[in-house]
Amino acid sequence: MTLTGKQKRFLRAEAHHLKPIFQVGKGGVNENLITQIEEALEVRELIKVSILQNCFEDKHQVADELAQGAGAHKVQVIGNTIILYKESENQKSIELP
Template structure:
């Protein structure tokens, strides 16, 4: 579980990132969760965009992705979700 200070630090780091995944009409599926896990292992911090045609609510999508990838939900801002998971092999981000 992240503290408020850690979430603030990660939000600042995520500000300059571009979304690398888009959740659309298909919603969240097993394949997408697997790809998100791999991306989190490589990058630790990622943004995911929820498209207008997505059938599910953005909060539901964020919860499903965070739970499926065993990641921490840092922020939902607009239609963008920010997820963080500490990498086992490529640890770059040092939390305060």
């Protein structure tokens, strides 16, 4: 399933007030980070991840790796912030338009 433009706009608005709960640094993307992001997505459905200055990987590549690894949708990459969405199996709180 791919998100439509309308759904992405809705999710961006929902994510606006969120603070990043994960940071990607010089270690880049690793298994541990992906596992933590999967768990956070199950609880929250929508999260922000910030990319630190010392991360040498391309931010779009980092976003793709995280989304793929966690089985989530990349909603947006804006500045050094990535917004990810994944529908929760047990705690569904966000109704997509």
